[in-house]
Amino acid sequence: MSLLTDQRIVSLEIANEFVGNKSPLNEIIDHFYNSKVANEIKNKRSETKYILSVFCRRLFELDNIINQLTDRNISPRNIMVRNCIRIALVELIDLKRPEYAVINTWVEIAKNKKRLMHFGKLINAVLRKFLKNNTVSNLTDAQKVPGWLWDSWLKTYGNDEAINIINASLIEPPLDISYVNQERLNLNFKKILPSSYRMHKSGKINEIAGYKEGDWWVQDAGATIPANIFGDIKNKSVLDLCSAPGGKAMQLMAMGANVTCIEISKARISVMKENFNRTNLNPEIICADILNWEPKEKYDFVLLDAPCSATGTIRKNPDLIHIKEKQDITKNISLQKILLDRAINFLNINGILIYCVCSLEYDEGEGQVETLLKNNETIEKVAIKAEDYPEYGKFVTSNGYIRTLPHLQIDGGIDGFFISKIYKKF
Numbered sequence: 001m002s003l004l005t006d007q008r009i010v011s012l013e014i015a016n017e018f019v020g021n022k023s024p025l026n027e028i029i030d031h032f033y034n035s036k037v038a039n040e041i042k043n044k045r046s047e048t049k050y051i052l053s054v055f056c057r058r059l060f061e062l063d064n065i066i067n068q069l070t071d072r073n074i075s076p077r078n079i080m081v082r083n084c085i086r087i088a089l090v091e092l093i094d095l096k097r098p099e100y101a102v103i104n105t106w107v108e109i110a111k112n113k114k115r116l117m118h119f120g121k122l123i124n125a126v127l128r129k130f131l132k133n134n135t136v137s138n139l140t141d142a143q144k145v146p147g148w149l150w151d152s153w154l155k156t157y158g159n160d161e162a163i164n165i166i167n168a169s170l171i172e173p174p175l176d177i178s179y180v181n182q183e184r185l186n187l188n189f190k191k192i193l194p195s196s197y198r199m200h201k202s203g204k205i206n207e208i209a210g211y212k213e214g215d216w217w218v219q220d221a222g223a224t225i226p227a228n229i230f231g232d233i234k235n236k237s238v239l240d241l242c243s244a245p246g247g248k249a250m251q252l253m254a255m256g257a258n259v260t261c262i263e264i265s266k267a268r269i270s271v272m273k274e275n276f277n278r279t280n281l282n283p284e285i286i287c288a289d290i291l292n293w294e295p296k297e298k299y300d301f302v303l304l305d306a307p308c309s310a311t312g313t314i315r316k317n318p319d320l321i322h323i324k325e326k327q328d329i330t331k332n333i334s335l336q337k338i339l340l341d342r343a344i345n346f347l348n349i350n351g352i353l354i355y356c357v358c359s360l361e362y363d364e365g366e367g368q369v370e371t372l373l374k375n376n377e378t379i380e381k382v383a384i385k386a387e388d389y390p391e392y393g394k395f396v397t398s399n400g401y402i403r404t405l406p407h408l409q410i411d412g413g414i415d416g417f418f419i420s421k422i423y424k425k426f
């Protein structure tokens with residue numbers, strides 16, 4: 001099989017596979033760039049990623065524009081034709097590429113591709129009509145995400161907050177980092193929260209000063225809060241459950257803790273090990289299923305960053321809008337419940353568990369912990385108070401939890417996290 005040498009065709013093929021299989025976008029991009037893309041265009045990878053991220057972020061709006069421009073909507077069977085037009089629209093609207101060059105190139109691509117051969121005229125007509133009419137999406141904010149997600153956010157946060165969440169979730173996020181070596185931080189990073197720094201225009205991450213030296217790692221500002229809520233853990237043993245790719249473990253170690261990582265996925269452990277090697281941090285790593293693993297001793301500090309729907313990270317992973325379904329939340333809730341029971345079992349009396357998820361869904365966060373507190377008399381909630389954590393004040397809820405929402409951090413937003421602190425009484 002010959003390798004792909006045209007970046008637009010690479011984007012098109014990846015879009016076809018994404019829409020067809022609903023697998024994570026990063027996995028499909030990795031697969032293409034490892035085995036299907038010719039060396040001479042491998043340097044276009046970040047451009048491809050950008051185009052397809054916008055494609056995912058704006059998919060409902062792009063389709064709304066396309067539907068306004070076609071009398072008879074393009075048949076769902078012709079997904080490849082639709083994807084050509086969607087990508088061309090991203091190029092015209094977001095990348096502001098020269099209009100007729102974009103149209104002509106996509107028409108040429110269609111003429112030369114077997115399954116598109118008869119659709120060159122349609123692609124040409126739709127794109128020219130778009131330019132002539134200056135068509136814009138007429139979707140409401142609520143219609144920019146799937147109905148089930150809107151219903152869930154509306155129920156939990158109310159109309160105004162839900163709209164704020166959507167708008168902040170659909171903006172490309174800045175680069176946030178956490179550091180091992182604060183003195184050596186690049187001056188272009190601005191401190192935004194305790195131990196979290198931000199850069200707006202980053203370029204290639206591995207070319208930023210200090211990355212190769214392992215002085216810092218990429219971590220959303222919201223993801224730094226759970227470890228910081230422990231307080232002083234210097235020289236203390238901390239059990240980090242569900243560790244990979246290791247962001248919170250690195251932070252715990254940078255805070256001076258002795259960390260034991262438990263993670264089920266071998267593939268994710270190897271990514272995590274690369275992170276630890278680069279930052280020169282050395283925790284104990286155990287590849288195990290928490291559901292049947294037993295520690296040799298109990299811990300005073302346990303962090304459980306449970307698998308979840310990750311709807312708080314749509315800013316960075318806009319493919320989630322199209323991959324996740326309502327039923328996934330139900331599955332997550334059952335697993336999180338078992339993991340929470342296990343985590344409590346690993347605690348010493350007087351020990352502290354931090355339970356967090358990067359989800360905006362009530363049932364994976366507040367709902368999960370409220371049910372746990374009702375059913376387990378050995379534990380109690382440590383109410384998180386704004387006065388104890390003034391820098392996180394705006395995220396502290398009236399119920400004593402931390403709930404970051406994507407629009408609550410000025411100057412670039414923040415991932416949505418739920419964070420709770422639980423005390424083991426006996």
Ligand SMILES: C[S@@+](CC[C@H](N)C(=O)[O-])C[C@H]1O[C@@H](n2cnc3c(N)ncnc32)[C@H](O)[C@@H]1O
Nearest residue numbers: 242243244245246247248263264265289290305
């Ligand atoms: C949200 S991610 C953790 C992110 C990580 N704490 C960090 O800060 O980089 C959840 C992780 O839990 C792991 N996991 C899921 N079920 C597990 C289980 N039963 N036992 C151990 N790890 C599990 C997944 O493989 C995944 O890597």
